[in-house]
Amino acid sequence: xxxxxxxxxxxxxxxLDFNSASPGAKMRAAEFVDGVGARYVEGAVMTSxxxxxxxxxxxxxxxxxxxxxxxIEAIGFAPRVASERLGVASATKMCRSVMIKGLEAMVIESFxxxxxxxxxDAVLASLKETFPGIDWExxxxxxxxxxxxxxxxxxxxxxxxxxxxxxxxxxxxxAAGTAERQxxxxxxxxxxxxxxxxxxxxxxxxxxxxxxDRILASLKKD
Numbered sequence: 001x002x003x004x005x006x007x008x009x010x011x012x013x014x015x016l017d018f019n020s021a022s023p024g025a026k027m028r029a030a031e032f033v034d035g036v037g038a039r040y041v042e043g044a045v046m047t048s049x050x051x052x053x054x055x056x057x058x059x060x061x062x063x064x065x066x067x068x069x070x071x072i073e074a075i076g077f078a079p080r081v082a083s084e085r086l087g088v089a090s091a092t093k094m095c096r097s098v099m100i101k102g103l104e105a106m107v108i109e110s111f112x113x114x115x116x117x118x119x120x121d122a123v124l125a126s127l128k129e130t131f132p133g134i135d136w137e138x139x140x141x142x143x144x145x146x147x148x149x150x151x152x153x154x155x156x157x158x159x160x161x162x163x164x165x166x167x168x169x170x171x172x173x174x175a176a177g178t179a180e181r182q183x184x185x186x187x188x189x190x191x192x193x194x195x196x197x198x199x200x201x202x203x204x205x206x207x208x209x210x211x212x213d214r215i216l217a218s219l220k221k222d
Contacts, residue, residue: 002029002040011037014068016060018043020157022094022164023087030062030086039064042086043079044093048146052078061089094164098175101158104143105181111140112212120209140208148194148203148211151186155179193218 002017009015015033017026017040026042033040044059059082060069069079082089114120127136147154158179165172188194193214195202205211 002032006032006036006038009033009036009038012039014039014041014064014071016041016043016068016072018045020045020093020097021090021160022167023090024163024167025160026061026090027086039067040086041065041068042089044082044089046093046096054078059089059092062086065089091164094161097157097161098165098178101154101161101182102174102178104147104154105178107140107143108147108185108212109181111208112215115209115212116216137208141206144208144211145203145205147182147185148189151182151184151189155183155186158182188215188218 001019002015005015015038017029019025019029021029030040030042040062041064042061044061046057046059049056054076055078058077058079060079061082061084063084063086065081065084069081072079082092110123111120114123124136127134158175162172162175162179165175189197189203194205194211
């Protein structure tokens with residue numbers, strides 16, 4: 001996007017890049033923007049937008065981040081400068097996503113398999129004992145809902161997460177698997193397994209078991 005927009009940017013204007021991308025990708029984007037005399041700032045949205053809307057926690061990075069922060073704060077954003085060095089804000093978001101998006105994928109995989117074997121209550125009880133601060137019933141339903149609804153976008157983001165891990169010199173086994181699981185759920189959703197996209201009840205089941213049963217039933221058909 002930065003490459004396409006750069007030729008039309010006036011000198012000294014800010015270019016705030018919200019894309020979920022690896023630090024390396026943000027640095028390459030900055031070269032296009034800075035090359036025409038504009039001011040590139042990376043932005044990393046750090047949690048789900050709907051509860052916060054414009055006030056969603058936003059990390060900014062780059063040499064011009066501190067100059068942009070008060071300008072967008074004045075119109076309602078909630079920015080925090082992560083670093084004058086490009087890549088720090090994006091690395092923070094991407095490394096967080098290894099955990100957050102990975103936990104979504106693990107819960108879907110674990111709980112659906114547990115449902116197949118009829119051991120979900122035992123698994124939930126064990127998780128509650130190990131992590132007593134988490135309501136696993138509620139969290140699982142939320143994770144299923146979010147991945148069914150946004151799995152395509154999530155899988156694309158996690159592929160950038162995997163690239164972030166590669167840039168650190170590590171093999172992204174976890175991130176790569178997460179991307180595949182998120183994309184697989186997105187494929188099922190696109191095929192109508194969870195209802196009609198855009199309908200009021202889409203991905204709004206009150207119980208993760210309903211969605212797990214749909215997944216298991218689709219596997220039997222295959």
